Amino acid sequence: MIRKTVANVTDALVGVQDGMTFMLGGFGLCGIPENAISELVKLGVNDITCISNNAGVDDFGLGLLLQKHQIKKMVSSYVGENDEFERQMLSGELEVELTPQGTLAEKCRAAQAGFPAFFTPAGYGTEVAQGKEVREFNGKMYILEEAFKADFAFVKAWKGDAAGNLIFKGTARNFNPCMCGAATITVAEVEELVPVGELDPNQIHIPGIFVQRIFQGKDYEKRIEQRTVRQK
Amino acid sequence: MLDKNGIAKRIAQEVEDGYYVNLGIGIPTLVANYVRDDISVEFQSENGILGMGPFPFDGEEDADLINAGKQTITALPGASFFDSVTSFAMIRGKHVDLTILGAMEVSENGDIANWKIPGKMVKGMGGAMDLVASAENIIVAMMHTNRAGESKLLKKCSLPLTGVGCVKKIVTNLAVLEVTNKGFLLLERAPGVTVEEIIEATEGALLVNGDVPEMKNV
Numbered sequence: 001m002i003r004k005t006v007a008n009v010t011d012a013l014v015g016v017q018d019g020m021t022f023m024l025g026g027f028g029l030c031g032i033p034e035n036a037i038s039e040l041v042k043l044g045v046n047d048i049t050c051i052s053n054n055a056g057v058d059d060f061g062l063g064l065l066l067q068k069h070q071i072k073k074m075v076s077s078y079v080g081e082n083d084e085f086e087r088q089m090l091s092g093e094l095e096v097e098l099t100p101q102g103t104l105a106e107k108c109r110a111a112q113a114g115f116p117a118f119f120t121p122a123g124y125g126t127e128v129a130q131g132k133e134v135r136e137f138n139g140k141m142y143i144l145e146e147a148f149k150a151d152f153a154f155v156k157a158w159k160g161d162a163a164g165n166l167i168f169k170g171t172a173r174n175f176n177p178c179m180c181g182a183a184t185i186t187v188a189e190v191e192e193l194v195p196v197g198e199l200d201p202n203q204i205h206i207p208g209i210f211v212q213r214i215f216q217g218k219d220y221e222k223r224i225e226q227r228t229v230r231q232k
Numbered sequence: 233m234l235d236k237n238g239i240a241k242r243i244a245q246e247v248e249d250g251y252y253v254n255l256g257i258g259i260p261t262l263v264a265n266y267v268r269d270d271i272s273v274e275f276q277s278e279n280g281i282l283g284m285g286p287f288p289f290d291g292e293e294d295a296d297l298i299n300a301g302k303q304t305i306t307a308l309p310g311a312s313f314f315d316s317v318t319s320f321a322m323i324r325g326k327h328v329d330l331t332i333l334g335a336m337e338v339s340e341n342g343d344i345a346n347w348k349i350p351g352k353m354v355k356g357m358g359g360a361m362d363l364v365a366s367a368e369n370i371i372v373a374m375m376h377t378n379r380a381g382e383s384k385l386l387k388k389c390s391l392p393l394t395g396v397g398c399v400k401k402i403v404t405n406l407a408v409l410e411v412t413n414k415g416f417l418l419l420e421r422a423p424g425v426t427v428e429e430i431i432e433a434t435e436g437a438l439l440v441n442g443d444v445p446e447m448k449n450v
Binding site for chain 2: 027028029030031053076077078079080081086089090096098100101102103104105106108109120121122123124125126127128158168169170171172173174175176177178205222223224225226227228229230231232
């Protein structure tokens with residue numbers, strides 16, 4: 001078995017530099033790589049490009065990197081929950097590439113699966129299509145979207161083992177699986193790093209081949225963005 | 233005139249047995265509350281759940297279980313979780329039967345704008361561009377006019393588009409309308425609303441054929 005385990009988040013992020021492009025899993029604050037984000041803040045890397053569906057909230061998630069102006073460019077589909085983000089974007093301090101959510105996922109998957117590009121109907125006839133090749137298939141119009149290129153992918157899983165195998169929980173799965181293996185180095189942090197052999201091979205969502213480094217995460221806050229309940 | 237819940241009630245009448253339905257944020261979310269309980273319907277949320285249930289009971293919230301609006305939810309028996317690629321395969325691959333979403337503007341040829349007001353508000357399109365580009369059955373839920381009293385049913389959208397020629401049906405606080413190749417066809421009036429009031433509130437071409445019935449059970 002090929003072992004992927006590293007001791008901690010510091011070892012997991014070795015090689016991270018200014019100007020790099022990172023993929024970060026998560027939808028809203030659900031399933032985000034909390035430990036990796038904290039470490040990126042601590043390391044103080046600047047001029048980074050972040051590919052992430054959302055931009056966190058003002059004081060959590062990617063909002064922590066935005067506060068310190070470490071992010072040069074964001075590639076996201078929805079950024080409505082972060083006032084500081086909107087301010088930096090409208091003032092021109094932050095470069096933003098808004099991408100339809102399904103296209104964002106597929107651009108990750110294309111990178112993971114070795115496809116340079118793909119055609120999608122999403123965004124045809126809108127400003128998202130500007131400058132992109134358009135082609136008709138069976139009477140419907142599609143635009144050409146290219147695979148992402150990234151230096152690191154930071155993902156968060158529920159359980160994992162030393163082989164790098166991952167299992168996700170609930171809707172915390174979201175963008176995490178398609179980012180595994182979509183960057184030069186994939187770093188997985190897990191809530192529970194279990195002994196090899198404990199995970200049922202039938203239940204594994206991402207095989208270890210897509211993961212280069214895995215570590216036992218700690219101090220997960222798992223903040224809830226919109227607590228909605230009903231009464232008994 | 234209908235309130236938001238009235239709009240949701242009317243749209244719920246469009247949901248049929250065996251439908252997989254994607255609900256957008258806002259009024260569309262309310263539709264789930266009014267779907268008949270003698271039919272089988274599954275709600276898809278694009279962040280990765282099919283078989284979405286109601287909000288959890290107080291104290292049973294799970295940070296790993298949310299909908300596309302980032303609200304805590306529950307999973308019904310038979311539910312499944314999946315990644316974002318699979319979720320949009322369901323959407324782009326036309327496996328979802330009905331998409332209900334909100335809009336800032338709709339044009340008489342079915343264009344929709346709902347993601348950006350240049351220089352003022354940029355929240356992003358989220359999954360809306362994928363949904364409107366692929367779905368064959370799209371219903372827009374919205375108020376007929378904006379806060380300034382201006383029509384949201386236009387000849388041509390003034391805001392950046394989310395999709396072109398994709399909206400089939402619109403349910404507003406005043407009316408149910410179908411998008412045809414000649415403009416908005418008035419199908420039903422909200423209770424107590426006259427055809428004249430709807431004409432007044434609609435900037436795009438409006439087709440009125442004979443007597444227009446009032447909506448029922450809203």
